[in-house]
Amino acid sequence: MLAGYTGKILFVNLTEMSVTVQDLDEDLARNFIGGYGIGAKILYEMMPVGADPLGPENILGFITGPCTGTRAFFGARYTLVHKSPVTGGWNDANSGGYFGPELKKAGFDAVFISGKAEKPVYLLIMDGKVQIKEATHLWGKDTKETWELLKTELNLPKLRVVAIGPAGEKLSLMSCPINDGHRAPGRGGGGAVMGSKNLKAIAVYGTGKITMADPEKVTEINKQIAANIKKNPGAQAFGTLGTGSGTAVSALNGDSPVKNWAGVGIIDYGEEAAEKLGAASLDVHKVKKYACFNCPLGCGAEYKVKSGRWPLEATERPEYETSCSFGALLLNSEADAVLMCNEICNRYGLDTISTGATIAWAMECYSKGILAREELDGIDLTWGNGEAIVAITQKIADQEGCGAVLAHGSAYDAKVWGKGEEFLQTASGIELPMHDPRLGPGLARTYQYDPTPGRHVKGGIGLAQAFGAFPDKYNYSNTGPMDVAATASQEVENCAGFCTFMMNGGVMDAKEQYLAAVTGMPFFQEETLKTGKRILNMRHAFNLREGFKPSDFTISLRAVGKPPLTAGPLKDVEIDVEQLAENFFTHMDWDTETGKPSLESLQELGGLEEVIRDLYGK
């Protein structure tokens, strides 16, 4: 087996209460790397078409990459895969912390779970041994309580746990698992999928070693990255202040959406409000720095809120996405409310992006008289009202009153209540993340047409346009080659087990160098393009097999500048997302009407035999 991998995959069927261990096929590893690459291949092979996302046939995978848990910087990630109960299609979401590395130390590259247990259970994985254990006593506990209880009852202080909270148990479509108490593969309803299987948690502990083919080379790359970080004030700020180091400015420069995507930060929100939610302001509560496994930046921090409306003995620094979705998106500048909402979401297991964005939708409906105060259980959900934001978040977490509807996201709410659809800010039914395509127009293509819609970690040219020196970014001709290359690059980065913020390391081909040094498999940028396209085709094929075609993928109009904003940094920007999509599809050799990849392209990429079989009968 290639170095970097444990070489073992665990399959658990909770209906049969059975556990099977299989060897990781080396060709599978070479072709699909890890993470959602391997996940898409396995789910495509094993999951029946039309499976109910909240039924026993859905398969939930927790998959590491070859660089996860090694000494390669930024290699802390695992990916959660499943069919999404939100979009009805393919879903992947990744998370850092320590769960992924510990899973590998415990002997497995991945765990796939199917079926449904009769009563609540958790998986215990320790140094290659696997048990399905009763979790009735954990049901109803929040994610942090669950972690503490398991550490205590197993007498393993270093136990790592990914768990759902009450939100996942109650099948909230915005729910997610939480690992290490606050890290989350947040998007797409993975918490509800776990809850539908009566799976409360996975607990892992291991003492195994993860091999590397060329550890000296890994050290050499690490040194180069460390040196680069030292001379880059942006990276330094990231390490000091976290992912939110740019939150305040993002609200003003057009990066983060304001007032449910209809506002202009510099006018509607203002410098003073933005500064109150800036990382430096939030960090008055900082107790100490926190880093994911082997990260040279360490963007996390532990907080203590000593006084005020919502004192918190121990909580965490909110991420950029959280500060934006509970901040400028709601015209909220009350930092203590953001910290409290972050804590509620982490404990109950809720995606902070979708939760904040759903509240933004409800706020706009309320401000326009579409939702009455009585329908919101008497909460005065006016823009920027911190008390109201916390109150509604708690109702969502408890699924109490209006929260029983709001807990399933804005698209669900508009459908159930039969109103407010015109104010949804979603892509294929999932709330949009907090980087505005009007600043990086390629993000519109990514949000709308990626097989996992509405994600900010799916590459493409959008982030480069928003944050790099990208000439003529509002010119929509010939974007295909660069968009495909940037997407393929991100596919490989994600599947190798890296964090997107390895971009702060300043080594352009770091993932290729690390992949080669860790696995022993020669890996150059040419392989990145081919491998990334193969992985992308696999995720895309999952959706095609479910009956999706390109026209089924939608995005709300504000995010593409329809109508354009009339002031501020994004004034008059209107995005031709259909041209961006046509360029991308054409360069991928996908039919723009049906989405079907050409036979030649699939054959050239290799490793996609079952896709060719299903699409071409060969």
Place this chain on the structure above:
Amino acid sequence: MLIKVKPLGVAKAYLKKDLETVELPEGAKIKDLLDSIIITADNADLSLLDVATFLVNKEPAQRETGLQDGDEVIIMLRLVGG
């Protein structure tokens, strides 16, 4: 002419401290303003400034945008968060 300068967030780390106004010759552009206020010591990586957002009197502006006496220039870097 006198130009009001307001760097926000991390942009402050790249620019001379305690800036409020900068005197520039008539016809100066934003790029001239930057040249006069950037700190170049310590081998700092200045690439982030290549993709800064500029607002002149809260309107979008570019490096080539010309300045007038009394203009307020906001300088913001773009840092990707997640």
